Amino acid sequence: DAGVIQSPRHEVTEMGQEVTLRCKPISGHNSLFWYRQTMMRGLELLIYFNNNVPIDDSGMPEDRFSAKMPNASFSTLKIQPSEPRDSAVYFCASGDRVWDIQYFGAGTRLSVL
Amino acid sequence: SQQGEEDPQALSIQEGENATMNCSYKTSINNLQWYRQNSGRGLVHLILIRSNEREKHSGRLRVTLDTSKKSSSLLITASRAADTASYFCATDERGGNKLTFGTGTQLKVEL
Numbered sequence: 001d002a003g004v005i006q007s008p009r010h011e012v013t014e015m016g017q018e019v020t021l022r023c024k025p026i027s028g029h030n031s032l033f034w035y036r037q038t039m040m041r042g043l044e045l046l047i048y049f050n051n052n053v054p055i056d057d058s059g060m061p062e063d064r065f066s067a068k069m070p071n072a073s074f075s076t077l078k079i080q081p082s083e084p085r086d087s088a089v090y091f092c093a094s095g096d097r098v099w100d101i102q103y104f105g106a107g108t109r110l111s112v113l
Numbered sequence: 114s115q116q117g118e119e120d121p122q123a124l125s126i127q128e129g130e131n132a133t134m135n136c137s138y139k140t141s142i143n144n145l146q147w148y149r150q151n152s153g154r155g156l157v158h159l160i161l162i163r164s165n166e167r168e169k170h171s172g173r174l175r176v177t178l179d180t181s182k183k184s185s186s187l188l189i190t191a192s193r194a195a196d197t198a199s200y201f202c203a204t205d206e207r208g209g210n211k212l213t214f215g216t217g218t219q220l221k222v223e224l
């Protein structure tokens with residue numbers, strides 16, 4: 001298995017632009033998680049899905065952030081409009097169950113100028 | 114505040130020495146996990162210990178769990194330069210429905 005695949009690996013954009021991050025979880029996993037990591041705030045859970053259904057989005061910072069999981073093999077995290085304070089590394093992870101071992105992707109490093 | 118907080122925040126040792134990292138948490142848990150993150154990479158699961166377990170081993174890793182003190186420790190024996198990374202504990206609150214990661218310990222193993 002190729003593991004959790006995220007794209008792009010790096011994204012540089014200008015303030016106000018729309019950014020879409022993509023994730024392909026490990027086949028057969030039922031849960032998918034989006035995290036954001038910064039030096040100041042550490043690793044933050046933004047949202048997670050179970051069986052493609054959003055369960056907890058309390059970590060989504062603002063309405064500018066949205067996430068979808070149209071099927072079991074694909075999820076997106078969208079930021080519109082992006083702001084410099086959104087600059088961070090965004091990780092996607094998947095797992096068999098919500099509280100079980102999570103497998104992380106390599107992350108997307110986002111820079112908003 | 115964080116459910117899991119690691120201590121120390123940073124640790125520097127010589128190759129061959131043992132490294133010990135601690136994690137404290139606040140609520141009752143079902144299990145506790147430790148993850149490693151190499152610079153610029155995603156987190157990698159190392160070991161999971163359940164609330165009814167007190168100690169677990171995996172290769173050079175030894176994890177202990179003291180639920181009465183709400184704390185766990187990760188011991189890496191005979192450290193290698195390749196162990197240089199950040200280490201995070203993660204807990205799932207009993208009755209909760211997600212993992213919460215701690216703030217991490219940055220370990221540097223020098224040759």
